[in-house]
Amino acid sequence: MPVIPFNGIHLTSFLTPPSGNTLDALKVSLSSPPYGLDPSLESSKALATRSVMDVITATKSTDIAKTIQQLTLEEQDVLIKYIYRGFKYPELSNCGLLLTWHDKLVEAAGIGAVVRVLTDRRTL
Secondary structure, three states: OOOOOOOHHHHHHHHOOOOOOHHHHHHHHHOOOOOOOOHHHHHHHHHHHHHHHHHHHHOOHHHHHHHHHOOOHHHHHHHHHHHHHHHHOHHHOOHHHHHHHHHHHHHHHOHHHHHHHHHOOOOO
């Protein structure tokens, strides 16, 4: 899939029927995370987090493991970062759902994914 610039409208087109393609929406939302500590990035981080949380919520629970398996290692690492950000802001998502995604991610990517994310200096 070509790298597509992130914007909420584009993701919405993936999620609305008849396409309903949550995998592509997730890949797009993970493609260019707004890294940095600059306070001016906070609105971009909030929009990106909201978009990832919308995709996570739209994914059927039976498709979570299959979706994670189709992500690259880098995409899986970025997804864990968004999951941790979701835990930080519980009003953005269902923490029980985030725990399910986290569990499936660790099953697929191993504990090394958690270590990579916790030691990575690039923050969301």
